[in-house]
Amino acid sequence: MLVKKKKGIFQEFYLVEILKGLYITFKNLFFARKVTLQYPEERRNYSERFRGVHYIKATNGVENCTACMLCPTVCPAECIHIEAGERADKEKYPIRFEIDVLRCCFCGMCEEACPKDAIKLSSIYEMSTTYREVYDKSFLLEQRGNK
């Protein structure tokens, strides 16, 4: 049901209300805290759990990954492609490790699935490019965080 609100004489007469509104905007103009973040100089603080660009953790210059294929299995976007190989000491390692970032949805399931603590999501979020990028192994091996 439409209830007609009773208005006072001052509300009927627009101008007083308009003056009130002008007063409010005037207060905002000079005295309100501005919420703008001046981006390249100021940055937002994200939490430690933020999921950004991937990297493969390395110990003593050797990647932790053993090409167990758990991350491509769990990946809902099917964006991880691994080609496994064998080292001289019979240990498995990835010959190719590629992430198609255009498909990646940054869910972090790979990070959770990894038994070797190899694939990690860093806190870097600036990843815009002018071409369709696929992260290869050499790119992923740059250590981008300390997780």
Next chain:
Amino acid sequence: MDTFDWIVTGAKAAFLVVILLHVVPIMAWVERRGSALIQNRLGPNRVGPLGIFQSLADAVKFIFKEDPVPGHVEPFYYVLAPLVSLVPAFMTFGVIPFASSIQLGDRMIHFQVADLNVGLLYVFSIASLGVYGIIMAGWASNNKYSMLGSLRSSSQMISYEISMGLSVIGIVMVFSSVKLGDIATQQGELLTHFGPLLLPEALQFPRWGVFVQPVGFLIFLVSVFAETNRLPFDLPEGESEIIAGYHLEYGSMKFAMFMMAEYLNMFTASGLLATLYLGGWQLFPGMGYVLHEVQAYFQMSALAGDWTRIVFEVVSFGIKVGFFMWFFVWVRWTLPRFRYDQLMDLGWKVMLPLSLANILITSVFIFFGWV
């Protein structure tokens, strides 16, 4: 007219055109920064100090942008329309005085490009020409939204032009002149009456239009918002309803010309408001005292003193116009848009009777000699 007159008139016109061309980028900047600050943002602040050169960057962008003519428009009128709305916007300010006059030898120089004896009527006739540009743009665009925008614009113009014209009749009656120079000069006198009451010497204040015609001032102010298509009456543009209205099909410099026309109309309206209701170039209370002090301190000759007075008057006029310009921006970011029927209700059922009543009451006051 001899050579001297030609040179003086040319100089005044050139001065005015330069001012008008500078008002647009500055106002665009004020509008963007002002709106941002009102909405708790910062706005453009990168190009130059405080972002003041942002408009320059915008202008460069507007000029170098591709300027296509869509296939479905009527090309001749499509190209003509921005010009038709821009040229009247440049023409109107010519009759508004921005300072009083100065005696050079045996000649009087009025600081007003053309002191027409139809002053006020000229402003109204030229200002209403601007709507032809809008109608032309909407019609030539061959687009439903544009058409709706220009239809709204024309109906709005008709409903508000009447009350605007009627509200000014009060001023014309009080000062018994339509020459804007005369109106501004007469506002320097003192107001001796408050209705039927005779004011004592100490309480007499300048006879500015806003004190003589408070209701007329309000009606004129509201009508001017409708006339310049500014919020809360910007139905011809109405982003959320008809996208951008009449300039929907326009891009690059053609769009910029519509924008320039809007800001120039605002500037003319502010100049008119200042001239009719805030005493035009009349100095603010206190500025006359400062002027005398300055003249006495530097021991100026009569001519130099006169030029200082002119500078003071231009500054005073500038402050008044600047206030109204800012007021346009301020109101825009305070009030939401009116609904269309509310706009028409306000125009025909409130403003028109009010302005007629204003004329009646003013004539009663004049009959008894109270104004």
